[in-house]
Every structure is written in structure tokens, then in C-alpha cells.
Amino acid sequence: MGFNTSLGLGGSFSLTPTQTPVVSSNNYIDFTSSDTAGWAQQYLPELYEEEVERYGNRTIGGFLQMVGAEMPMSSDQVIWSEQNRLHIAYKHSATTGKHVRVGDADSNGGTLEIGEQLNCSIRVGNTIIITDAATGLKTVKCYVRAVSFGTTDGSADSSGTSSHTISVEPYTQQDLATTVVFNDTDPINIFVYGSEFAKGTAGMSGELKPEFQQYNNRPIIIKDHFKISGSDTAQIGWVETTDEAGQVGFSWYLKSAGETRLRFEDYLETTMVEAELTAAGSGAAGETNINGTQGMFAAIQERGNVFEDLASLSDFDLLLKNLDKQGAIEENMLYINRSLALTLDDMVAGLNANYQGGASFGAFDNDADMALNLGFSAFRRGSYDFYKSDWKYLNDAAARGGFGDISGVLIPAGTSTVYDQSLGRNMTRPFLHVRYRSSATDDRRLKTWVTGSVGSATYVGDDIMEVHYLSERCLIVQGANNFVLLKES
Secondary structure, eight states: OOEEEEOSSSOEEEEOOOSSOOOOGGGSOOTTSTTTHHHHTTSOOOOOOBOOOTTSSOOOOOHHHHHOEEEEEOSSOEEEEEEOOSSOEEOOOSSTTOOEEEEETTSTTOEEEEOTTSOOOOOTTEEEEEEETTTSOOEEEEEEEEEEOOOTTSOOOTTSOSSEEEEEEESSSSSTTSSSOOOTTOBEEEEEEEEOOOTTOOOOOSOOOOOEEEEEEOOEEEEEEEEEEHHHHTOOOSSBEEOTTOOEESOHHHHHHHHHHHHHHHHHHHHHHHOOBOOTTSTGGGSTTOOBOOOHHHHHHHHSEEEEOOOSHHHHHHHHHHHHTTTOOSEEEEEEOHHHHHHHHHHHHTTOTTSOTTOOOGGGTTOHHHHHHTTOEEEEETTEEEEEEEOHHHHOTTTGGGTOSEEEEEEEOSEEEEEETTTTEEEEEESEEEEEEBOSSOBOSSEEEEEESSTTOBOOSSSEEEEEEEEEEEEEETTGGGOEEEEOO
């Protein structure tokens, strides 16, 4: 028997009496039904309160903190000078105006030509070695009998030539066309190894003045911000969040604001690594005051060394031979991706069992434990010490790790001496360092300020909280000839 019972609340429901429990839809509240969905909100769900960090620590910064320093600056430009090589040598180039070649192989001993775009520092009385540029296997040592200087701007001098002409006399053969044969226009390399003068003759004519190369870089302004309404700052969520900085709370905006700062700090680093100068005629050149800055990758590609496909010990030794031709800095840091790290592990494993054999750890005050605690492994090859570390930026799929074109960088440890134009004197600086704008009025290394109506923020009329971030900085790569950019072909 069925009957209807009024609830007195403007509605009714049906009851069907039974002697035994019966499962039916009328016995339960259906939380999926639109008619009863509101009931679900009356009960606390079985909720995991802690947010899962599925990608672990997601920051990719810290590289520049390990390899360099940060120094203030007060100008729109940093200018520094780097000395050229001490000894005199000329290497043939196929570039017009930069050639080094035999001018006449058998004219009274022989003549050499140095292109008009190359300053000639060879003087009468110098003793030189000439080798063929192709193989380096043909070698003749000569005495410099006469030098006729051309012009460096390409215009002809009084003799009608724009190249520097050097008359030489071989020590071990009649002329350049006999015995060890050099033909006219053969490309050659030259090295000055000393001088020789007859008894009672005058001294060396002319002098050599030190030459230097000037470089510069400009800072750029980097910005970001986070914004949230005043109401949402008072909103409490169910999920407990923890950011990379360790800040814990149930207010979601705390995580969002913290992540904005961490992301900005990563940008300060990745910008210094990736930045490019604005090229004339480029799209960016048409934008007002968008000048760019030269980052580390661009500086090494322009002034340093690029090595592709480092895959074997013989490849590594070839890299060392190139370092020999540069500053031969004994201690070097390797910041590499996972693939290259495993390759180097396999290489070094065949050299010494304990991996760190022979390394001096000079960059870490000769403390092996310090190096290991910082995530470095050390090994020695030839006369060089290398400290290897994984670079997260090259492994992260959301950063350079997603491209796979760059496998690492080699950075010389220690400092270099350069002439600082602003201070007017020689200064010792880390090979790699950051300069940021700063004065007694404003420190722009990393500025942050809050506006809006929340807490102690500076009120600007809107019911919001807005956190602003700003930095003005550039990267200085000194002695880039000692750096190596490791790439995949």
C-alpha cells in the first residue's frame, strides 16, 4: 500500500513500506543529479591537501651564480679592452685583403705579401718561419732583408701596391723556389721567432706598440608582474601549496606570486645567456629603444670557439689543441646536458678508475668535497683540469632541452685582466660576469614593489594587488677566445 506524505515545505515524496531492506534509487542521494548536486557540498570530500610537484624543482637558474659575479655600473654602456697576442704571427685567410702569400718565389731570395687589411709588424732584421697554409709540412726559415709597407685602408702607396711586401733570404736554400719549393701566390703562414744583425750595424728600426681590441655591451631592462583582485587575496583554497622557495599556505595567490618571482629570476639568467644585439635592418631595429644586448651564446659564436659533435676522446683532444692556441687556461668549467655528460663519463672512465685522479680542484680551494657538494666532477687531461656539472637549462624540456642544438659550454675558471674605460685602469674581473645599473638613488639589480589596495601596498585606486619586478643588466664575456660553445650538428 502506498501513500503520499506532505512535508509541509511545499513539496512531497513517496514511501513504499517493506519488511526487508531493499536497494533502490530512493534510498540514496544521487550526487550526479542536478536536482541533488548541492548536497555534495555539505560534506568534506576525501581530498589530498598537498599539491603534487610533478616536475620537481622547476627553476632552471643558478648557472651565473656559480660561474660569475655581479657588479654595479652607472652608465648605458660597458667598454673594456683586451690585449692582442704578444708574439707576431700571420695566418693566411681566403678573405680579400687579409691574405698572406708568396709574392715572388725566386726574386733575389723571394718576397712575401701581407694583405692591406693586416697591420704589418715585421721589421728589417727579423728572423721568420714560413710554412705552407695547406698542410704546414713545408717549412723555411728566412732573414728579412727589406720591408715595404702598404696601406691598411686598401689604397695604393707610392709604389702602386696596397699589400705589405717583405723581401727575405732563406737560411738553408738559395730562394723560395728551390729545395723546399714555394710557388708564386702560394698561401703561407708566418711566425717571427727573433732577429739577427751583422757586427757594427745599427739597431732595430722602428718599434712595436701594444695593440688591443675594444669591446662593449649595453644593459637591457627586463620586467614582469603579477596581479590579483583584493577579494581573491582573501580566498582560501582546499589545496596546500608549496613553492620552490619553501613558502607554504592555502592561499593560491601566494603560490602564483611566488612562481612569478621565481620565473622572473630565471629570466634574468636565460636572457643573459640567450640575448642578441639588434642588427641593423632587422624587425626589432624598427622598435624604439629596443637595442638588445649580447648574451653568452652570441658572444662565444662571434669571438670564441664553436665545437660540434664531441663524441670521443680524440674529439676532446682536438678541442684541447685548440685551447693550446688560445690562452691555455689550465682550469675550466664544463656545463653540459645529460647526453654529453654520459659521453664524457664513458671517456673519463677509461682514463682513470676514480674519475677524479690528477685533478687539482684549484677552483674549489683544492677541496674535492666542496666540488662534489656543488655537483661537480673533476678530471684531468693533458695539462688541463676540467670540472663537469649538469646544466639544468640544457636538460629542461621547456627550455633549451627542448631544442637539442646546444650540448654545453666550456668556461675558463678564474679571472682576466682588462683595461676598464670608466675607471681608467687595469682591472681583474671574472671571465664571465654580470653588470647591473645601480647608483645611490636606485639599485636596479632586482627591484620589486607592490601597488594596489591589499595590505601595506601603495594604493593606486584599484581593488587589486600588483607585484612588479624589474632589472637592468648585461653580461660581460671577457677573453671569449677561451670559451667553447659545444653544439650538435
